[in-house]
Amino acid sequence: MNNQKLHKQFLQSLRKEKRWIRFYQLVILIAFFGLWEIASRLTWIDPLIFSSPTKVTTLLIDNIADGSILVHISYTLFETVLGFIIGTLLGTILAAILWWSPFLSKVLDPYLVILNSMPKVALGPILIVAMGPGMGSIITMGAIISVIISTIVIYTAFKNVDANYLKVLQTFNATRSQMFKEAILPSSFPTIISTLKVNVGLSWVGVIVGEFLVSSKGLGYLIIYGFQVFNFNLVLMSLLIIAVFATIMYQLVEMLERKLIKNE
Amino acid sequence: MSFLTVSNVHHTYFSTETATEALNDINLSISKGEFVSFIGPSGCGKTTLLSIIAGLFKPTFGSVQIENQEVYGNTDLSIGYMLQQDYLFPWKTIEENITLGLKLLKGGKKGHGNVASALLSDVGLPPVEKKYPTELSGGMRQRVALARTLAVDPKILLLDEPFSALDYQSKLKLEDLVSNKLREYGKTAILVTHDLGEAIAMSDRIFLFSARPGRLHQTFEVPQELRVLTPFEARAHSSYSSLFQTIWKELESLE
Numbered sequence: 001m002n003n004q005k006l007h008k009q010f011l012q013s014l015r016k017e018k019r020w021i022r023f024y025q026l027v028i029l030i031a032f033f034g035l036w037e038i039a040s041r042l043t044w045i046d047p048l049i050f051s052s053p054t055k056v057t058t059l060l061i062d063n064i065a066d067g068s069i070l071v072h073i074s075y076t077l078f079e080t081v082l083g084f085i086i087g088t089l090l091g092t093i094l095a096a097i098l099w100w101s102p103f104l105s106k107v108l109d110p111y112l113v114i115l116n117s118m119p120k121v122a123l124g125p126i127l128i129v130a131m132g133p134g135m136g137s138i139i140t141m142g143a144i145i146s147v148i149i150s151t152i153v154i155y156t157a158f159k160n161v162d163a164n165y166l167k168v169l170q171t172f173n174a175t176r177s178q179m180f181k182e183a184i185l186p187s188s189f190p191t192i193i194s195t196l197k198v199n200v201g202l203s204w205v206g207v208i209v210g211e212f213l214v215s216s217k218g219l220g221y222l223i224i225y226g227f228q229v230f231n232f233n234l235v236l237m238s239l240l241i242i243a244v245f246a247t248i249m250y251q252l253v254e255m256l257e258r259k260l261i262k263n264e
Numbered sequence: 265m266s267f268l269t270v271s272n273v274h275h276t277y278f279s280t281e282t283a284t285e286a287l288n289d290i291n292l293s294i295s296k297g298e299f300v301s302f303i304g305p306s307g308c309g310k311t312t313l314l315s316i317i318a319g320l321f322k323p324t325f326g327s328v329q330i331e332n333q334e335v336y337g338n339t340d341l342s343i344g345y346m347l348q349q350d351y352l353f354p355w356k357t358i359e360e361n362i363t364l365g366l367k368l369l370k371g372g373k374k375g376h377g378n379v380a381s382a383l384l385s386d387v388g389l390p391p392v393e394k395k396y397p398t399e400l401s402g403g404m405r406q407r408v409a410l411a412r413t414l415a416v417d418p419k420i421l422l423l424d425e426p427f428s429a430l431d432y433q434s435k436l437k438l439e440d441l442v443s444n445k446l447r448e449y450g451k452t453a454i455l456v457t458h459d460l461g462e463a464i465a466m467s468d469r470i471f472l473f474s475a476r477p478g479r480l481h482q483t484f485e486v487p488q489e490l491r492v493l494t495p496f497e498a499r500a501h502s503s504y505s506s507l508f509q510t511i512w513k514e515l516e517s518l519e
Contacts, residue, residue: 171318172342172416173339173368174368182364189355
């Protein structure tokens with residue numbers, strides 16, 4: 001009885017703390033936008049460059065009303081999600097191939113290092129010329145930016161799986177592909193998920209840069225267009241939309257994480 | 265009639281700096297249903313020898329045969345191997361862990377479920393099939409590992425210090441359980457251990473190895489009166505301590 005009461009108290013204090021955390025998070029949000037608005041109106045900052053929340057909101061409402069923004073959002077979102085999935089999937093597959101053949105992994109090691117240190121966005125112009133100035137090359141940008149680092153990180157996780165798990169499987173005469181399926185891949189799930197989290201950010205970079213270079217649609221295009229016509233309301237609106245959707249994607253990955261790694 | 269024969273086994277580990285001889289001319293044979301232990305100072309190559317017997321790798325020289333079949337690269341022989349830790353797969357349920365060997369050796373047929381529950385009660389565990397390894401204690405997990413090993417009905421059990429990571433009470437209980445089960449199923453077993461007392465309490469014969477390079481130094485027969493007892497009872501028997509003293513002196517002389 002007494003224990004139940006104590007537990008209730010404990011839960012209450014937990015809820016209380018959570019409420020305070022939410023409260024301060026809200027304070028920061030309101031303070032940020034409030035300060036931005038005030039600073040812009042009182043011209044502490046140049047309103048032409050830094051715009052203001054009300055101008056951005058008005059623009060956003062207009063753009064939603066005429067439907068134009070939805071087209072841009074859906075283009076960018078599609079490219080990013082696809083680039084993200086392709087990049088991570090390809091990285092995992094490459095890592096599996098490297099794990100499969102230790103000899104190949106030794107041969108390829110220096111090339112992976114070179115490819116990883118090279119700024120992938122520099123490949124943009126070549127991609128565009130090779131694949132044409134369309135969605136294909138933008139998705140490729142979104143994927144290429146994350147694929148090498150995914151390969152390296154996931155391959156390292158594959159190699160670090162405790163050899164004794166493999167020993168157990170070996171005594172059951174497991175083949176190499178069975179070892180991969182039963183031990184290597186599932187025990188690397190936590191690493192693959194954390195790669196996913198990094199790749200969410202990377203794919204946005206790749207896609208936005210890709211849109212800077214070629215596109216006539218998408219949020220990256222809006223940013224570069226807004227910059228060219230000196231409409232910074234447009235630039236900041238696109239930025240805010242990107243922030244919202246990148247966060248949603250990140251949250252989805254975290255949901256996936258909780259689902260996949262439930263028994264740790 | 266010998267069940268397992270190890271003949272002229274040499275093994276050398278190579279690194280860029282040195283070549284280390286781990287085993288030097290090991291010859292021994294074990295008969296069916298026998299329980300033997302490998303003991304010796306660290307670096308005597310007993311775990312290396314166990315891995316070679318398990319067919320995990322090929323010795324530099326020599327051969328290991330079970331019922332006149334070479335063990336290395338032989339997929340027909342099923343060998344049970346228990347390690348120091350349970351190495352249960354944390355993302356698999358207890359049932360999936362126990363039937364893992366069956367799945368790999370006999371194909372992915374369903375209906376191994378009742379095998380798992382039968383084995384669980386056999387190793388003295390409540391029905392925990394649907395739980396995950398992290399929900400069990402160390403002793404229970406090692407019992408599950410034993411069940412996983414027994415599930416494939418191996419010809420021989422290789423025990424690589426399976427009790428050393430357990431607390432003393434679980435260790436004593438598990439020794440009795442393993443000893444009972446092996447006798448019940450008539451299994452041949454090799455135990456590698458640091459614990460001399462455990463070796464005497466559980467085995468029929470004890471192989472003492474010397475280190476650097478690993479050589480078979482001496483073989484001790486455990487007297488009949490100890491063999492018929494459970495490990496727990498054997499520890500209390502009068503011949504236990506005299507054998508302990510004899511082997512202890514030999515061990516001391518090796519170090």
